[in-house]
Amino acid sequence: MYSTILCRTIECLTRDPSQNRKGDPGVTIYKIELLKLQETIPDLTRFLSDSECQRANRYHFIKDKNRFIICRALLKLLLAEYTALDISQISIEVDAHKKPYLPSHPSVYFNVSHSLDYAIIAIAENPVGVDLEYINKEFNYKEILPNVYHQKEMDEIEISKDKYLTFYKLWTRKEAVVKAIGKGIDNDLYKISVIDGSHTIPSSLVCNQKNLYVFSFMVNHNYIGALALTVPINNLDDILFQPLPR
Structure with a gap:
């Protein structure tokens, strides 16, 4: 094949x-300027679960810890908005291939990438x-x-x-x-x-x-x-x- x-x-x-964009592209993309969100980290941290906070604390460098907090919290906020759930109901798991997914909405797909001072998040129907x-x-x-x-x-x-x-x-x-x-x-x-x-x-x-x-x-x-x-x-x-x- x-x-x-x-x-x-x-x-x-x-x-x-x-x-407005004509038509529905079926995928939504967000750009995150990490340096501009440093002051919001205390507020964003409250959206993380205990296990996510523990993961953040395992990072050796503070910049890596802060990046994880920003990206994970914003991802959860965006998924809550996308699915019309409360953010407390957003639980991100990983599958057998270590790819994150949303158990409550397995047909909602998302992906995150970051490099130095920027990150991007994509949420899609496929x-x-x-x-x-x-x-x-x-x-x-x-x-x-x-x-x-x-x-x-x-x-x-x-x-x-x-x-x-x-x-x-x-x-x-x-x-x-x-x-x-x-x-x-x-x-x-x-x-x-x-x-x-x-x-x-x-x-x-x-x-x-x-x-x-x-x-x-x-x-x-x-x-x-x-x-x-x-x-x-x-x-x-x-x-x-x-x-x-x-």
């Missing part, structure tokens, strides 16, 4: 988030994966290329005018794909083709998911994100981040 992956780049718009990366131009990516990319992807990076941007664009796409299917990174990652266009690959590489739709977008000049979906969304031509709950 074979599966199809379709990849392309879309815009990230900065218009007023209250402006399996979804997101990845966010800071474009670190001091990172020596060449050492890992053969383990992550096939030859055409390495050629794509080599001929690119901005090699780092292309490296991270392809990397975030692969991460988003494996997060959407709940597979995790393994030695077959380089076999999953994510250059712009349509690719046919063995279904076993993507847990027998028939089709995957992958979109890249710039969060700002220094951060790039990717979104992977398992159903087509014809009117998704741009990423419009939705406002966070207040």
Whole structure:
């Protein structure tokens, strides 16, 4: 059996988030500027369960602890809003593949990614994966290329005018794909083709998911994100981040 992956780049718009979008894209994405939320951590902590607080306290560095508190609390708030539940009823568990899910609403899908000062959360009606990366131009990516990319992807990076941007664009796409299917990174990652266009690959590489739709977008000049979906969304031509709950 074979599966199809379709990849392309879309815009990230900065218009007023209250402006209505035509149609329903079936996925909602939120951008979190972590530094702007540091003062809210005491208030956000009260939304965490005892086990979540214990997990937060196990982080060695305070910045990692704060990031977990912010992301987990906002995720629970957003899921409560999405499902019309009280936040006290939001209990996030992990499945056999260590992928988080909502037992009370197993048909609600979500995913979180973070990098340095930013995080993104996606909530969708079907399996979804997101990845966010800071474009670190001091990172020596060449050492890992053969383990992550096939030859055409390495050629794509080599001929690119901005090699780092292309490296991270392809990397975030692969991460988003494996997060959407709940597979995790393994030695077959380089076999999953994510250059712009349509690719046919063995279904076993993507847990027998028939089709995957992958979109890249710039969060700002220094951060790039990717979104992977398992159903087509014809009117998704741009990423419009939705406002966070207040």
